[in-house]
Structures are given as structure tokens and as C-alpha cells.
Amino acid sequence: MPGYNSYNDQELIVLFNSGDDAAFKEIYLRYDKPLYLYAYHKLGNKEESRDVIQDVFAWMLTNRKTLNFTGSLAGYLYKSVLNKIYNIYKHKQVLSKYAEGGSFYIDIESQGTDYLIREKDISAMIEKTIAEMPPRMREVYELKSKRYMSAKEISEHTGVAESTVNTQLKRAMKHLKLKLGLLIYITFII
Structure with missing residues (x-):
């Protein structure tokens, strides 16, 4: 029987969704380094980049029963990493705004604010x-x-x-x- 590294992403997703931990391990091995390099390119911080990747994979593993992959696995993972990076930027921006002014409030839960922060x-x-x-x-x-x-x-x-x-x-x-x-x-x- 061939190893998991011979499976394509769609096959790994099916196995992962059915509870196959070896499929998750292969997904992790296949995407850990490229995702880390992508995050590091955006953040410029090794620890934050590693944390982002670990958060994405941990969330994926924890929520395997509710995940619904409609596109490619790579697209899903890169978008998840990018969203985590946006959240880091958003968090840093909110902290700096409070540190500068301290007396105003930003509704960080609103979709409009999230879009504006990402766009900015x-x-x-x-x-x-x-x-x-x-x-x-x-x-x-x-x-x-x-x-x-x-x-x-x-x-x-x-x-x-x-x-x-x-x-x-x-x-x-x-x-x-x-x-x-x-x-x-x-x-x-x-």
C-alpha cells in the first residue's frame, strides 16, 4: 500500500474528515514549512509565524467534524494563515490606538471595521x-x-x-x- 505522501490533497481531506490521524500528519508535513515561510514573509517574526501555523493546524484538528472543504486544501490553509495574520495586525492596531488616545472605543466586532482595517x-x-x-x-x-x-x-x-x-x-x-x-x-x- 502506498504511503500517505502519494495521496493528493482531496484524498487526504476525505481521509482526514473520516478521522484518519495519519492523513492529518501528512497534511501537516506537506504544508507546515510553506505556510511558515508565507507567515514569516508577512510578519517578519519567527515566533509569531510559528504560533500562527500551530493555531491553524490546531483549529483544523479540533474542528475536523464540522469542516467543509469547498475549495482546495492549499487555498483553505493559506487563507486561514492570512486571516490569522490580519487578526494580529488588527490586534496591534487596536492596542496602539488605545495606547495613543485611550479615551475612544472601536467596535472590533463589526464587519465594516474589520474590512477597513484589512483594507488599510x-x-x-x-x-x-x-x-x-x-x-x-x-x-x-x-x-x-x-x-x-x-x-x-x-x-x-x-x-x-x-x-x-x-x-x-x-x-x-x-x-x-x-x-x-x-x-x-x-x-x-x-
């Missing part, structure tokens, strides 16, 4: 990443994304060849994808 966090991450771009790449990218200029218009505006503008735009998009991670990059593009 993502926007700050995107702006920071854009600011880290080399000057020419940043200029070309900002002309495209903020002033909605075509490559030809950017070429005329900057005095750079259109092919160079296209190359700079491709590099800028690659830079964003590498720095922000695929999920936020896709969310940002949409």
Missing part, C-alpha cells in the same frame, strides 16, 4: 512595497497605476522607449507579487 493594512503594505522599487520602475508603475497612462503615453512622458516601459512594468508586477505574496497581489490587481 493591505494598502499600507502595497504602498511600502511600491516605495521600495527602484526610482525609474516606481515612476513607470505609478504613471500606469495612478494616472492610468498607457505604455505609449508613459514612453512619451518619460522619454524612454516603449519596450523599456513594458519591461519596467513587468518587473514592477513581479516585484509586487514577490514582496506581497500571491493572495494579496491578486486581491490588489482585482
Whole structure:
């Protein structure tokens, strides 16, 4: 009989939902390191990253009977990690607001506040990443994304060849994808 590492994610989910602990172990072994690297890339803190991953897997194990996987296992796990990271950002932001002012109240349970905090966090991450771009790449990218200029218009505006503008735009998009991670990059593009 082949080992669990030969099963695909869907097969592992079926086995996991039926109570097979070896399937959970394989899911953990398969995704622990990639999820940790993803969390560490977002948080920059080893302990927080490890805690996030452990929380996701512990929650998954505790709630195995009620879990309903409608998409891919990888998508579910990465989204769970990202939600935990958002919660950390949200918690830090709430703490800093109370430390600064102390006399106001934010309803952190409201969906509107949660959305605004996430949107603000993502926007700050995107702006920071854009600011880290080399000057020419940043200029070309900002002309495209903020002033909605075509490559030809950017070429005329900057005095750079259109092919160079296209190359700079491709590099800028690659830079964003590498720095922000695929999920936020896709969310940002949409």
C-alpha cells in the first residue's frame, strides 16, 4: 500500500474528515514549512509565524467534524494563515490606538471595521512595497497605476522607449507579487 505522501490533497481531506490521524500528519508535513515561510514573509517574526501555523493546524484538528472543504486544501490553509495574520495586525492596531488616545472605543466586532482595517493594512503594505522599487520602475508603475497612462503615453512622458516601459512594468508586477505574496497581489490587481 502506498504511503500517505502519494495521496493528493482531496484524498487526504476525505481521509482526514473520516478521522484518519495519519492523513492529518501528512497534511501537516506537506504544508507546515510553506505556510511558515508565507507567515514569516508577512510578519517578519519567527515566533509569531510559528504560533500562527500551530493555531491553524490546531483549529483544523479540533474542528475536523464540522469542516467543509469547498475549495482546495492549499487555498483553505493559506487563507486561514492570512486571516490569522490580519487578526494580529488588527490586534496591534487596536492596542496602539488605545495606547495613543485611550479615551475612544472601536467596535472590533463589526464587519465594516474589520474590512477597513484589512483594507488599510493591505494598502499600507502595497504602498511600502511600491516605495521600495527602484526610482525609474516606481515612476513607470505609478504613471500606469495612478494616472492610468498607457505604455505609449508613459514612453512619451518619460522619454524612454516603449519596450523599456513594458519591461519596467513587468518587473514592477513581479516585484509586487514577490514582496506581497500571491493572495494579496491578486486581491490588489482585482
